[in-house]
Amino acid sequence: MESLVVWFTSTIGKYISRQVCVFIISILPILECRGGLLASSLLEVPILQAIPLCVIGNILPIPFILLLIRKILDWMKKTKHLKKLAEKLEARAMKRSDSVKNAEFWGLVAFVGIPLPGTGAWTGSLVAALLDIDFKKAVLAELLGVAIATVIMSFVSYGLLGALLH
Numbered sequence: 001m002e003s004l005v006v007w008f009t010s011t012i013g014k015y016i017s018r019q020v021c022v023f024i025i026s027i028l029p030i031l032e033c034r035g036g037l038l039a040s041s042l043l044e045v046p047i048l049q050a051i052p053l054c055v056i057g058n059i060l061p062i063p064f065i066l067l068l069i070r071k072i073l074d075w076m077k078k079t080k081h082l083k084k085l086a087e088k089l090e091a092r093a094m095k096r097s098d099s100v101k102n103a104e105f106w107g108l109v110a111f112v113g114i115p116l117p118g119t120g121a122w123t124g125s126l127v128a129a130l131l132d133i134d135f136k137k138a139v140l141a142e143l144l145g146v147a148i149a150t151v152i153m154s155f156v157s158y159g160l161l162g163a164l165l166h
Helices: 002-014 018-027 032-042 047-059 062-077 083-095 098-113 121-130 135-157 160-165
Strands: none
Touching (some): 002 032, 018 032, 018 047, 032 121
């Protein structure tokens, strides 16, 4: 993920403002808020500007994914060239769904909130949609998860953990 963030900040960051770059990175799957906070640190965006940009960018896709992903995957499965991709996305999400399936709300919070590879709001939304978790419950769980991930990644990205320990 770090190499993607560095690439985005060094190439796209030349043509748009630092804040817009952070926001765009935060919207993207895989990178999300975690990547946005890393980018904001690299681009020297003040943390009080970075956090709202990253959180808004990360939560913006959630309702759309929850409401539309099943329809999109069903459509993809009907096309010759996209069927395998849709099946792969579903299988990958369901493989990671055990923690969410067992503890639904808090499982989804942890899945989105603990910054590990393959977790986050995009995958959490996909898992929630595939498990038919109630829309409001899923949105609330993911908002809480994004908040937790933001706190963790703020400490990591801005070195706040090191500053607190000294």
